[in-house]
Amino acid sequence: MKNNNTLVIIGAGGHGLVAADCAENIGHYNEIIFLDDCLEKLKDKNHWHIAGPIDSWVEYDENVNFIVAIGNNTIRASILQQLSAANRCLATLIHPTAFISKHSYIGPGVVIFANAVVNIGARIDEGCIINTAATIDHDCHIQAYCHISPGVNIAGGVNVGKLSWLGIGSSVVEYITLAQNTQSGAGAVITKPTQSNKLYLGVPARPVRSLI
Numbered sequence: 001m002k003n004n005n006t007l008v009i010i011g012a013g014g015h016g017l018v019a020a021d022c023a024e025n026i027g028h029y030n031e032i033i034f035l036d037d038c039l040e041k042l043k044d045k046n047h048w049h050i051a052g053p054i055d056s057w058v059e060y061d062e063n064v065n066f067i068v069a070i071g072n073n074t075i076r077a078s079i080l081q082q083l084s085a086a087n088r089c090l091a092t093l094i095h096p097t098a099f100i101s102k103h104s105y106i107g108p109g110v111v112i113f114a115n116a117v118v119n120i121g122a123r124i125d126e127g128c129i130i131n132t133a134a135t136i137d138h139d140c141h142i143q144a145y146c147h148i149s150p151g152v153n154i155a156g157g158v159n160v161g162k163l164s165w166l167g168i169g170s171s172v173v174e175y176i177t178l179a180q181n182t183q184s185g186a187g188a189v190i191t192k193p194t195q196s197n198k199l200y201l202g203v204p205a206r207p208v209r210s211l212i
């Protein structure tokens with residue numbers, strides 16, 4: 001029977017597996033189901049299975065909890081918006097080793113993985129990924145559908161525009177605004193406000209190409 005201890009994870013790639021592992025560590029869910037268009041993906045891999053393609057989410061009612069575990073921000077946003085419009089329940093996964101200030105806000109559909117930190121006054125909007133050991137310092141605002149990759153450090157008071165992807169190990173100095181769909185490459189250090197839809201690389205980070 002599907003109930004509010006059932007977690008449906010859309011996307012069975014590496015990110016989906018980390019999300020499932022996180023959910024197991026949280027301990028609240030007694031059933032974890034994957035949906036993915038590649039039905040063979042988890043074959044011989046572990047104890048989870050894929051119950052159907054992505055669009056079979058319509059068969060699961062308002063009593064189950066959904067996580068969209070797709071790294072692509074635009075695709076994740078689109079599916080989350082469909083789920084919300086259909087009144088489905090978006091789960092929030094926070095690994096037990098993450099530190100989350102009780103004076104922060106974590107939106108629906110957010111995942112926060114092991115050893116991440118979200119400090120006082122921070123706001124993480126719907127559908128963001130705060131990946132392993134990323135730190136979001138005081139008073140930051142991470143707008144909807146961002147991916148903050150493993151090991152990213154964001155100093156205090158930074159505003160990250162929606163759909164942004166900060167690459168592994170990159171960092172952002174305090175009190176600047178990153179425009180919508182900012183992307184930083186691995187190891188970049190962002191020291192100035194960014195323009196929307198641009199990829200930034202290097203130390204200090206410079207815009208290298210447009211993303212649209």
Ligand SMILES: CC(=O)SCCNC(=O)CCNC(=O)[C@H](O)C(C)(C)COP(=O)(O)OP(=O)(O)OC[C@H]1O[C@@H](n2cnc3c(N)ncnc32)[C@H](O)[C@@H]1OP(=O)(O)O
Pocket residue numbers: 131149150166167168169184185186187188201202
């Ligand atoms: C749990 C998880 O796994 S979450 C996923 C985390 N993954 C990440 O954060 C990945 C971040 N991705 C990157 O940094 C990528 O290198 C990108 C997106 C910046 C560029 O990728 P591509 O467009 O495929 O570029 P490509 O690899 O062809 O490199 C193009 C040039 O940029 C350089 N370059 C690539 N990445 C970087 C970087 N982070 N910093 C500086 N230069 C870089 C390359 O050396 C190459 O230079 P060259 O032309 O002089 O040889």
